Amino acid sequence: MEERKKILVAGASGALGFEIVKFMSEKGYELRVLTRSDEGAKKLAPYCNDIWQADASKEPAKIENISAGIDTVVSALGNSVSLFTPNKESFYEIDYQSNKNLLQDAKKNNIKRFVYISIKGADSNKDYTVANAHKLFEQELRASSIPHTIIRPVGFFSGIHDLAIMAKRNVIPVVGDGSAKTNSIHHKDLAKVVIRYVDSGPELIEVGGPKIHTRLEMAEMIKEAIGGNIIKIPEIVADAGLAMPKFFEDFHDKLDYFKYITTRDMIGESYGTTTFKEYLSNLDKNQLP
Ligand SMILES: NC(=O)c1ccc[n+]([C@@H]2O[C@H](COP(=O)([O-])OP(=O)(O)OC[C@H]3O[C@@H](n4cnc5c(N)ncnc54)[C@H](OP(=O)(O)O)[C@@H]3O)[C@@H](O)[C@H]2O)c1
Numbered sequence: 001m002e003e004r005k006k007i008l009v010a011g012a013s014g015a016l017g018f019e020i021v022k023f024m025s026e027k028g029y030e031l032r033v034l035t036r037s038d039e040g041a042k043k044l045a046p047y048c049n050d051i052w053q054a055d056a057s058k059e060p061a062k063i064e065n066i067s068a069g070i071d072t073v074v075s076a077l078g079n080s081v082s083l084f085t086p087n088k089e090s091f092y093e094i095d096y097q098s099n100k101n102l103l104q105d106a107k108k109n110n111i112k113r114f115v116y117i118s119i120k121g122a123d124s125n126k127d128y129t130v131a132n133a134h135k136l137f138e139q140e141l142r143a144s145s146i147p148h149t150i151i152r153p154v155g156f157f158s159g160i161h162d163l164a165i166m167a168k169r170n171v172i173p174v175v176g177d178g179s180a181k182t183n184s185i186h187h188k189d190l191a192k193v194v195i196r197y198v199d200s201g202p203e204l205i206e207v208g209g210p211k212i213h214t215r216l217e218m219a220e221m222i223k224e225a226i227g228g229n230i231i232k233i234p235e236i237v238a239d240a241g242l243a244m245p246k247f248f249e250d251f252h253d254k255l256d257y258f259k260y261i262t263t264r265d266m267i268g269e270s271y272g273t274t275t276f277k278e279y280l281s282n283l284d285k286n287q288l289p
Helices: 015-026 038-044 091-108 129-143 157-168 187-196 215-226 235-243 249-262 276-281
Strands: 006-010 030-035 051-053 072-075 113-117 148-153 171-175 204-208 229-233
Touching: 006 015, 006 091, 015 030, 015 038, 015 157, 015 187, 030 038, 038 051, 072 091, 091 113, 091 129, 113 129, 129 148, 129 249, 148 187, 157 171, 157 215, 157 276, 171 215, 171 249, 187 204, 215 229, 215 276, 229 235, 235 249
Parallel strands: 006 030, 006 072, 030 051, 072 113, 113 148, 148 204, 171 229
Antiparallel strands: none
């Protein structure tokens, strides 16, 4: 009988990580998970009994040998890109340093594969803090000689939540003329893509959802589902805002990347079936802050 593989999912309590854990647990994978928070550990308990809890960037000793007995590491560990979730640590500390600490342990324990969730735009030539941290880790992974798949997704529907929250407060901002296109993806559909590449896959894949829309079309769909007014912000005004003193470094970095991704086409290979319209129609407005 074929021996069942053991998978470590890091970032297991996050929007994407949690969907990966649920699917893997349904499929009968043997799982170990890493989360940072008490809430994360609580949420994961029904799906896994091998839960490690640590801050992978600040407490490397606590993740020592987390990869022992593991075949594949799947990392969806990263700082939140939501404008409404303030991060306590920098993108460099989380997306780069935490994942580097995991990779070092994975190398020591001779794991067979590493699947890393990066971000579409990680190869940008401009120095975006968000993209750069992913880019630096991608370089570490390539240099490690561990067989790997780097998945660079476009925005998740859960990430577009920010716009839904703003819509509830009456404003749906569109930077520029709104003609830039993207095929954002449901994090559940993305979780299925990740599982597909757990055993083997290309070294790099850029992933998007089933339908391509302009940013203006997406804003119109949000307006129809939630309400609010679409406000077009000229790029020059957005740039002026970003040139102001950085009172909140984290917010500034996220806004800078938000402007970057919403003003150019961000299209990944098409996966999944859930459309943005379907996602919005199932969104409970009352649950939005
Ligand atoms: N959201 C998007 O639209 C989008 C688009 C493209 C790419 N991505 C990338 O995809 C990845 C996953 O995104 P997501 O939206 O699922 O993120 P998320 O919901 O913010 O989840 C992040 C996960 O990482 C964990 N984590 C963060 N810092 C940690 C640390 N120092 N030590 C241990 N665990 C830590 C969190 O644990 P706790 O819950 O315990 O804090 C959580 O499980 C990120 O790297 C993100 O950059 C996201």
